[in-house]
Amino acid sequence: MVAVFLASAVEMVEALTIVVAVGHTEGWRPALRGTVVAVVTLAALVAIVGPALTKVPLDALRLVVGGVLLIFGLQWLRKAILRATGLVAKHDEDAIYQRTVEKMDTEATRQNHRVAFVLAFKGVFLEGLEVVIIVLTLGTSARRLGLASLSALAALLIVGGVGVVVARQLSKVPENAMKMTVGVLLVSYGTFFSGEGLKIRWPGDDVALVVLVAFYAVVTWVFVTWMRRSPAVAVAS
Amino acid sequence: MKSSWPIRMIVGFARFWWDFLVGDTPELFLAAVFILAVVAVIRVGAHQNALAVAALPLLVVAALGVSASRARRR
Numbered sequence: 001m002v003a004v005f006l007a008s009a010v011e012m013v014e015a016l017t018i019v020v021a022v023g024h025t026e027g028w029r030p031a032l033r034g035t036v037v038a039v040v041t042l043a044a045l046v047a048i049v050g051p052a053l054t055k056v057p058l059d060a061l062r063l064v065v066g067g068v069l070l071i072f073g074l075q076w077l078r079k080a081i082l083r084a085t086g087l088v089a090k091h092d093e094d095a096i097y098q099r100t101v102e103k104m105d106t107e108a109t110r111q112n113h114r115v116a117f118v119l120a121f122k123g124v125f126l127e128g129l130e131v132v133i134i135v136l137t138l139g140t141s142a143r144r145l146g147l148a149s150l151s152a153l154a155a156l157l158i159v160g161g162v163g164v165v166v167a168r169q170l171s172k173v174p175e176n177a178m179k180m181t182v183g184v185l186l187v188s189y190g191t192f193f194s195g196e197g198l199k200i201r202w203p204g205d206d207v208a209l210v211v212l213v214a215f216y217a218v219v220t221w222v223f224v225t226w227m228r229r230s231p232a233v234a235v236a237s
Numbered sequence: 238m239k240s241s242w243p244i245r246m247i248v249g250f251a252r253f254w255w256d257f258l259v260g261d262t263p264e265l266f267l268a269a270v271f272i273l274a275v276v277a278v279i280r281v282g283a284h285q286n287a288l289a290v291a292a293l294p295l296l297v298v299a300a301l302g303v304s305a306s307r308a309r310r311r
Contacts, residue, residue, distance in 0.1 A: 063273070067269055067270075067273055068258070070269045070272075070273075070297065071258050071265060071266055071269045072257070072258075074262075074265045074268075074269065074297070074300065074301055074304070075260065075262055075265055077301060078262065078265065078301060078304050078305050078308070081301075081305050082305065082308055082309075085309075087308065087309055088308075129253070130257070133257070187297060187301075191293055191294055191297055194273055194276075194293070195276070195289070195290070195293050198273070198276055198277050198280050198281060198289070199280055199281060200276070200280055200286060200289050200290055200293070201286050202290065203290065212294060215294060216294070216297075216298075219298050219301070223301070223302065223305060227305065227309060230309075
């Protein structure tokens with residue numbers, strides 16, 4: 001459930017940046033209203049879709065879920081490697097904050113609080129949707145949806161609590177290191193679950209998951225070291 | 238012409254999954270599908286458990302390496 005917690009924390013830092021920007025610019029009431037409506041909508045989504053997923057045959061579920069985690073994990077890991085090697089700019093929370101404030105400046109005069117509500121809702125809902133998918137996929141595959149939901153809730157409370165204290169200092173969060181850790185964990189879970197879905201018998205059963213995490217962590221370190229030593233060509237997307 | 242809300246919902250849903258799974262790295266999506274297909278053939282078709290155990294993570298690493306190298310050259 002560490003993967004759920006870390007992934008949730010990363011996405012929530014991004015959502016929190018948008019909410020703080022909206023709150024500072026247009027007032028906290030529409031920002032918090034948009035946040036609450038988005039969180040309630042996401043919780044309803046987990047409550048509706050979660051139990052239905054537990055009815056799907058386990059092998060088929062693990063294959064699909066493993067495939068999704070594998071793809072998503074590879075995307076995160078690739079991005080984190082490129083950021084660590086300086087080929088892609090690191091995710092800058094200050095830039096997100098500034099962009100949101102500029103958007104508010106141009107649009108708020110026309111629609112006032114409605115824009116603030118929609119921006120906060122969209123920010124929290126879209127970032128939260130990724131959390132929901134990770135909670136549902138990891139939670140249902142391990143048959144621990146409750147624990148996965150609690151991990152995401154813990155991340156929400158911690159990031160929210162820290163956000164109240166540090167407000168605009170969100171760029172201090174070591175996002176890329178967290179993203180790399182989550183990428184390694186998601187690829188490991190994706191490999192493990194999709195393998196189980198394909199009826200692979202992993203040596204050592206669940207212990208194989210720890211071996212996979214260590215293997216992908218070493219591979220990531222090798223890629224980062226190798227790419228840092230070779231000259232960079234250009235900034236990629 | 239503005240489409241009705243069910244159509245917009247379906248299009249939005251499809252777009253979300255497209256961005257989520259394919260996004261700007263279609264090679265990773267295709268690689269994952271290819272890897273799972275190959276491992277399915279090895280494990281389910283040829284009944285080779287040990288080979289499947291080794292092939293799955295190695296193919297994943299190869300996909301990651303190729304995708305990262307492509308981004309570096311771009």
